[in-house]
Amino acid sequence: MEKPIVSMRNIVKRFPGVVANDHIDLDVFKGEVLALLGENGAGKTTLMNILYGLYRADKGEIYIDGKNVYFKSPKDAIAHGIGMVHQQFMLIDELSVVENIMLGLKEYGLVLDLKEAVKKINKLAREMGFKIDPWQKVWQLSAGEKQRVEILKAIFRNVKVLILDEPTSVLTPQETRELFKIIKKLIANNIAVIFISHKLHEVMEIADKIVVLRKGKVVGKLSREQATPQLLAKLMVGREVFLEITKRPKKPGHVVLEVKNLKALSDKGVLALKGISFKVRAGEIAGIAGVAGNGQKELAEVIYGLRKPLEGKIYLFGKDVTHKDIYERIRIGISLIPENRLGLGIVGEFSVAENLILERIDEQPFSLNIPLLSRLNIKKINDQMLLKYSRELIEKFSIVTPSPFAKAKTLSGGNIQRLILARELGRKPGFIIAEEPTAGLDVSATEYVRKLLLEMREQGYSILLISGDLSEVLSLSDKVMVMYEGEIVGAFRPEKVSLDDVGLMMTGVKRMPREVIEKIWD
Amino acid sequence: MGLEIKFIERELHPIMYIIVPLGAFSLAFLCGGVLMSWAGVNPISGYEAFISGAIGSPVKFADTLVRTTSFLLMGVGLAFALRARVFNIGAEGQYIMGAIVGTWVALLLQENLPPSITIIASLTMAMIIGGLWAGFAGYLKATLGINEVVLTVIMNWLAFKLLQWLLRGPLKNPLSEMWPMSPPIQAKIPVIISGTRLHLGFILAVLIAIGGYFLMFKTNYGFKLRVAGMNPDAAKYAGYDVRKIIISSMILSGSLAGLAGAIEVLAVYHFLYEGISIGLGYTSIIVALVGKLHPLAIIPSALMFGALYNGVVYLQSALGVSYTLSKAMEGMIYLFVLISEVFLKYKIRIIRR
Ligand SMILES: Nc1ncnc2c1ncn2[C@@H]1O[C@H](COP(=O)(O)OP(=O)(O)OP(=O)(O)O)[C@@H](O)[C@H]1O
Ligand SMILES: [Mg+2]
Numbered sequence: 001m002e003k004p005i006v007s008m009r010n011i012v013k014r015f016p017g018v019v020a021n022d023h024i025d026l027d028v029f030k031g032e033v034l035a036l037l038g039e040n041g042a043g044k045t046t047l048m049n050i051l052y053g054l055y056r057a058d059k060g061e062i063y064i065d066g067k068n069v070y071f072k073s074p075k076d077a078i079a080h081g082i083g084m085v086h087q088q089f090m091l092i093d094e095l096s097v098v099e100n101i102m103l104g105l106k107e108y109g110l111v112l113d114l115k116e117a118v119k120k121i122n123k124l125a126r127e128m129g130f131k132i133d134p135w136q137k138v139w140q141l142s143a144g145e146k147q148r149v150e151i152l153k154a155i156f157r158n159v160k161v162l163i164l165d166e167p168t169s170v171l172t173p174q175e176t177r178e179l180f181k182i183i184k185k186l187i188a189n190n191i192a193v194i195f196i197s198h199k200l201h202e203v204m205e206i207a208d209k210i211v212v213l214r215k216g217k218v219v220g221k222l223s224r225e226q227a228t229p230q231l232l233a234k235l236m237v238g239r240e241v242f243l244e245i246t247k248r249p250k251k252p253g254h255v256v257l258e259v260k261n262l263k264a265l266s267d268k269g270v271l272a273l274k275g276i277s278f279k280v281r282a283g284e285i286a287g288i289a290g291v292a293g294n295g296q297k298e299l300a301e302v303i304y305g306l307r308k309p310l311e312g313k314i315y316l317f318g319k320d321v322t323h324k325d326i327y328e329r330i331r332i333g334i335s336l337i338p339e340n341r342l343g344l345g346i347v348g349e350f351s352v353a354e355n356l357i358l359e360r361i362d363e364q365p366f367s368l369n370i371p372l373l374s375r376l377n378i379k380k381i382n383d384q385m386l387l388k389y390s391r392e393l394i395e396k397f398s399i400v401t402p403s404p405f406a407k408a409k410t411l412s413g414g415n416i417q418r419l420i421l422a423r424e425l426g427r428k429p430g431f432i433i434a435e436e437p438t439a440g441l442d443v444s445a446t447e448y449v450r451k452l453l454l455e456m457r458e459q460g461y462s463i464l465l466i467s468g469d470l471s472e473v474l475s476l477s478d479k480v481m482v483m484y485e486g487e488i489v490g491a492f493r494p495e496k497v498s499l500d501d502v503g504l505m506m507t508g509v510k511r512m513p514r515e516v517i518e519k520i521w522d
Numbered sequence: 523m524g525l526e527i528k529f530i531e532r533e534l535h536p537i538m539y540i541i542v543p544l545g546a547f548s549l550a551f552l553c554g555g556v557l558m559s560w561a562g563v564n565p566i567s568g569y570e571a572f573i574s575g576a577i578g579s580p581v582k583f584a585d586t587l588v589r590t591t592s593f594l595l596m597g598v599g600l601a602f603a604l605r606a607r608v609f610n611i612g613a614e615g616q617y618i619m620g621a622i623v624g625t626w627v628a629l630l631l632q633e634n635l636p637p638s639i640t641i642i643a644s645l646t647m648a649m650i651i652g653g654l655w656a657g658f659a660g661y662l663k664a665t666l667g668i669n670e671v672v673l674t675v676i677m678n679w680l681a682f683k684l685l686q687w688l689l690r691g692p693l694k695n696p697l698s699e700m701w702p703m704s705p706p707i708q709a710k711i712p713v714i715i716s717g718t719r720l721h722l723g724f725i726l727a728v729l730i731a732i733g734g735y736f737l738m739f740k741t742n743y744g745f746k747l748r749v750a751g752m753n754p755d756a757a758k759y760a761g762y763d764v765r766k767i768i769i770s771s772m773i774l775s776g777s778l779a780g781l782a783g784a785i786e787v788l789a790v791y792h793f794l795y796e797g798i799s800i801g802l803g804y805t806s807i808i809v810a811l812v813g814k815l816h817p818l819a820i821i822p823s824a825l826m827f828g829a830l831y832n833g834v835v836y837l838q839s840a841l842g843v844s845y846t847l848s849k850a851m852e853g854m855i856y857l858f859v860l861i862s863e864v865f866l867k868y869k870i871r872i873i874r875r
Pocket of ligand 2 (some may be wrong): 044045046087165412413414
């Protein structure tokens, strides 16, 4: 029998308050895709960080090609052919692609020769079957392109084992397909790939073997042939999960948000919104479908107040908020669940408790008046209230954290999203913009968030749902709009549309007549 | 083909934040020793003089605390600006403005009002002027996006020119022919230990540092300020008025520097002269950084730099080391500490295009 390229034996890793990895054994073979599955906080990233030398295991051994190895840092792991693309990209935005790839390469020392490197990068990219401009700065790249840079970076270092931590949670379906092609090329080159994802259909498609973790322990090892989505979900969660959701019909209420002829520029200075108008009513989920990068992000930012529109009007609960700042809009009743979680959503160095009241720090009872100073809006933070409130939210939204005092950045990816959801929904805003609310969440959390959104709809909240996951948009929304190149090219009730038509609209091939769109807007 | 230097942020074990500055100090002292022996001074006796100058006797230690006072006030103020990611290089100018206005108000009022009221009025006005002087730079940064580093450096120069002009004109002491200086001030901040120069301002500075700690870590204002500095995008997203935070942090920073300037005049010199600040404001930036921008940690940091400052002065007078040499040693310590700060924060790479 073939020997594994990587074996991890009896790995134990404890963090204050949690056993992230509890005696884990893992074997990885050349030319195979191994999928690692598990709920948020199950310990997947931790295990991979140990293999990559970022963390040191409290106990256990790692064997590479049968040899016992000991990694002090990622440098050692890289030297043994381990590469990792993290859940959050580790690229430096201001640097170019080639600089990012070359940085940290020991043999190149302090002075780098970029021209040579560019030649090599272009050759590698050609072999892998994709294009990339090595001179482009990273901030100009899409998520999919950034990921390719990360993969190139690993290949550049001659990886034998490539770890991809939730690579698809930031990708459009098209980009995911591209990624799968790349993965197939990698395994054809005898590289082993460890693939982490919460999307079961992806795992079923790409994995050769599947390992399921729950609460730091291995609870299942299967081959693709043995696995079904239901079985995997059950293994992960420990109970049956209902992957289907039911939505009760509901008559929408009064208008909560109205935007009229919104136009706005993107960061790159091109017109990203070309005159958008629609209404969202109370007790209604309005879904926006479309390939990422067609103006959805800018639309969310303009409505929330992060981006100034060039033209147009925004009415929230009947008030013209076009020129109001975010502080006022929040008080009128808006909240945003941002796609960019680490950049916007949390302050990593602050505690979970502090992050949970980010927007409410000025409010009673989280801040108490101090004589005189209160006139300057300087108030004493009420630590007890803060703690009480955060404990409630942690409990209600099942955020897995050792304590309310833990730094937000130490939470697992999915729990960071729960933190943001807890904060944004916990303050009961009338209008919610949800950008990719379930990206990176495990099956049960996804189920939970979708149910929560539907529940909020039942209670009369109004929700603008922006998601690249078409099935999510179609199953949750009361009405759906398709955005293409900054315009709404289609609008329909989700039950009255064919998937083919949606696909054609998303790629700009098909366009619905204005009158039809306008009827649904209302 | 050009070379380019890139700074990449990194994170280190917390213990390094103590080890690295200490290492920087030791290295600086080692180099200082070499410098001294090169200049013909025995480094051992040099450092003996240095230590005795800083803490050798109660009187000298009291003098060190006097120096600590200005570092502490300015350091705490700077901590606010720097935490809000406003690089206020202008403490020097804000200090000079505070000294000028403090002197002026004291001279105007001391004839007719009791010293206590004169002092309070003088310090208050110094804080207001310092705050406005810095707040103006903050305002231009927040509204027009003008680089605060360039701006505050220019304003430092302006403040110094103003000082020079005033001392030869409106604030000139007619009795002093040789030195440009102001008339003497009778309203003096009281000394707390007789026989030394340790004055009430030191107590005030420590209280302000404690208050600064409270403001930074226990109030909604400090909370928002720290968020704005750590993640400005998150601050905007949470609905904070980031401009207001930038401006107010500058006002706070400037008012404490202004206060330090007026205290120096009213407690130590009792007149205004050109040498009222010889780079104290610049040193305070290092004080704040070494104190990790934490108002309470800035207390020992200010003390350390106060001792350093006085030690160097004494070294000069006791051993006849030249002014330039002693200043070179002081500068070297700052340089080492600053470089170590940069290395603590960043990985550095040179890139060839
Ligand atoms: N640096 C750290 N400090 C403290 N606790 C940590 C740290 N890193 C991870 N943890 C904890 O260890 C547990 C496992 O986290 P891990 O990131 O491995 O989960 P995961 O399986 O990758 O989850 P997700 O799907 O949400 O990304 C979590 O409870 C997390 O809070
Ligand atoms: Mg993870």
